[in-house]
Amino acid sequence: MEDFYSKHIGEVYGRLTIVGVVRNPKPKFICSCSCGNETKTDVHSVLAGKTQSCRCLQKELIRENGKNNIRPAVAIGEIFKNKKGLDFEIVQYVTSNKVRIKFVKSGFEAWSAVKEIKKGSIRDWIATPLLPKPVYQRSTREKKTAVNVGDIYSNHHNCSYEVLELLPNKMCKVKFLDEFGHERVVPRGDARKGVRNPFNRIVAGVGYVGDGDFSPTANRQVFNLWSNMLVRCYDENSLIKQPTYIGCAVHEKWHCFQNFAPWCYAQKEFVENKDWCLDKDILVKGNKIYSEETCTFVPRDINNMFTLRIRKRGDSPLGVHWSASKEKYVAQLSKGSHRKHLGYFIDPLLGFQVYKQAKEDYIKEVAETWKDKIDPRVYDALNNWTIEVTD
Numbered sequence: 001m002e003d004f005y006s007k008h009i010g011e012v013y014g015r016l017t018i019v020g021v022v023r024n025p026k027p028k029f030i031c032s033c034s035c036g037n038e039t040k041t042d043v044h045s046v047l048a049g050k051t052q053s054c055r056c057l058q059k060e061l062i063r064e065n066g067k068n069n070i071r072p073a074v075a076i077g078e079i080f081k082n083k084k085g086l087d088f089e090i091v092q093y094v095t096s097n098k099v100r101i102k103f104v105k106s107g108f109e110a111w112s113a114v115k116e117i118k119k120g121s122i123r124d125w126i127a128t129p130l131l132p133k134p135v136y137q138r139s140t141r142e143k144k145t146a147v148n149v150g151d152i153y154s155n156h157h158n159c160s161y162e163v164l165e166l167l168p169n170k171m172c173k174v175k176f177l178d179e180f181g182h183e184r185v186v187p188r189g190d191a192r193k194g195v196r197n198p199f200n201r202i203v204a205g206v207g208y209v210g211d212g213d214f215s216p217t218a219n220r221q222v223f224n225l226w227s228n229m230l231v232r233c234y235d236e237n238s239l240i241k242q243p244t245y246i247g248c249a250v251h252e253k254w255h256c257f258q259n260f261a262p263w264c265y266a267q268k269e270f271v272e273n274k275d276w277c278l279d280k281d282i283l284v285k286g287n288k289i290y291s292e293e294t295c296t297f298v299p300r301d302i303n304n305m306f307t308l309r310i311r312k313r314g315d316s317p318l319g320v321h322w323s324a325s326k327e328k329y330v331a332q333l334s335k336g337s338h339r340k341h342l343g344y345f346i347d348p349l350l351g352f353q354v355y356k357q358a359k360e361d362y363i364k365e366v367a368e369t370w371k372d373k374i375d376p377r378v379y380d381a382l383n384n385w386t387i388e389v390t391d
Contacts, residue, residue, distance in 0.1 A: 005029070005043060014052025016041070073114040074099060082120045086127055090117075103127065147172055147188040155194035157202070163191060182211060203227045204234040206250070212258035219261055225278060226260045229290055248280075251291035269297035269375060277303040282381050296375050301336060302366060302382070318391045319355030320348050331355045333362060349389070356387040 005021045008029070012018075016039075020030035028040045033054040045051040072093045074080075079089050080101075092100035096114045103109075106126040116122055151163045153174075164183065165173040172191055175183045180199040198211045207230040209216060216223040231238050233248045254260045264270050276297040281287045287294045316322060316329065323330045323344070331342035331351035342358055345351035367374075367382035 008043075008047070013046050013049060015057060016046060016052060016054070018046070074117060079104070080117055080120065082122050082124065084124070084128055086124050088122065088124070145192075147191050151191075152177070153191060153194070155196065157197065157200050159197040159200050161191075161195060161197070201255075204230045206230055206234050207255050207257065210256040210258035214258055214261035216257065221274060222261050222264050223257065225264065226254070226257055229278060230255075233290070248288045249290070251289055253292070254290060263292055267297055269373075273297065273299070273373075276300070279303055281306070283377055285381075285385070296378055298374060298378055299370055302370065302374070302378070304334075304336075305363060305366060307334075316348050317352035317355075317389050318387065319359060320345070320351040333358045335362060352389055356389075359387050360385060 005023075005027050008018050009020065010018065015034040016029075016031040017034075018029045019032050019038075021043075022028050022030060022040065027043050029043050029046050030038065031041055031046065031054070032038050033056060035054065035056040037054040037056065039054040041051050073096050074090050074093060076090050076093055079087055081087055086106075087104040088101045089104060090099060091102045091109070094100075098111060099114055099117060100109060100111055101117065101122060103124045103126070106124055108124050108126040110122065112122050147163055147166070149163055149166060152160055153163075154160045160177045161174045162177060163172050164175050166188070167173060167185065170188050171185055172188045173183060173185050174191055174195055175181055176197050176199065178197070178199065182197065182199050184195060186195050199208045201208045203226075207227065214222070230250055232242060232245045233250055239246055254263075269276055277300055278290075278295055279298045279302075280290045280295050282298060282302070283296055284294045319333065319342075320329050320331050322328075326344055328344040328346060329348045329351045330344055331354050333340045333342055333355060340358070342354050343351070345354075363382050363385050367379055371379055
């Protein structure tokens with residue numbers, strides 16, 4: 001028994017022929033279009049005549065209306081000039097990308113685009129054929145001088161080096177003409193331009209990076225620590241600002257960054273506390289040489305306890321200075337960012353004795369605070385520290 005939808009199978013509506021019905025979830029006609037496509041369409045839309053194709057009819061109408069509304073960018077018969085000043089005429093317009101032109105004088109015809117026509121970039125191949133291939137002459141510019149064995153060059157730091165050997169793949173071996181005689185394999189072009197010498201004393205005229213696994217860029221904090229140590233001891237401008245470092249020096253082994261860096265990384269205190277200070281005169285009181293045996297890392301609180309303040313105290317003993325307003329000597333003890341007043345004294349040596357006892361007690365107190373974190377050698381040195389009037 002046919003239902004309402006099945007009885008319409010075979011009927012034709014516009015370009016659609018109903019060939020079947022589907023009912024899930026909503027009844028729809030399966031229609032075959034005269035263009036060859038098959039489509040599913042709402043039954044009421046087909047029966048009411050609203051849907052008459054698989055959208056091929058709409059596309060044809062849009063295309064036809066579009067053609068009727070086209071305004072040619074150039075008109076047939078319009079005359080233009082190309083860059084050579086030759087006139088050509090528009091003989092056929094299809095689209096803006098397909099226009100046929102004809103040169104007035106030679107009769108040469110070609111297809112082109114409107115934008116090329118307006119720029120005048122169309123060539124008349126009859127009037128202006130291809131020019132013969134130009135003949136190039138050999139340049140008279142002088143070629144770069146080849147690198148030869150025995151040649152001596154200098155880099156921008158005025159470090160001289162000699163070419164020892166020419167190697168395959170445009171490489172060469174060079175040797176620096178200094179006390180180290182370092183050898184490197186570099187491209188021959190770099191040998192002409194300038195080769196970096198890792199043994200050049202670039203820091204305060206003393207320190208050099210050296211050849212090894214520790215580069216300044218990859219170990220920036222250690223490099224800054226090393227270079228600052230050398231500058232404090234050897235740079236003239238730095239010694240004027242910090243006269244307490246006059247007479248200080250760095251052990252010759254530490255002039256090379258490749259020796260200083262591994263020592264730093266071997267120190268537990270540096271690895272765990274990157275902001276601690278490098279100290280040279282706690283393990284050995286009065287020491288003036290930075291070396292592996294005398295240096296250690298300590299907190300900034302401990303390092304600041306041994307500031308001498310020579311400029312402020314003048315000729316007075318350590319911890320004592322003259323007060324012009326009181327007309328007496330003042331003894332003070334610095335505890336971090338605070339200062340403890342110890343009293344006024346007529347005799348500066350009496351004030352020093354009071355300061356000495358307070359300072360030694362404070363040093364022991366700070367040592368106990370940092371006992372579990374600092375080097376045991378530092379802890380022992382602080383507990384045995386004595387303040388002298390000659391400090």
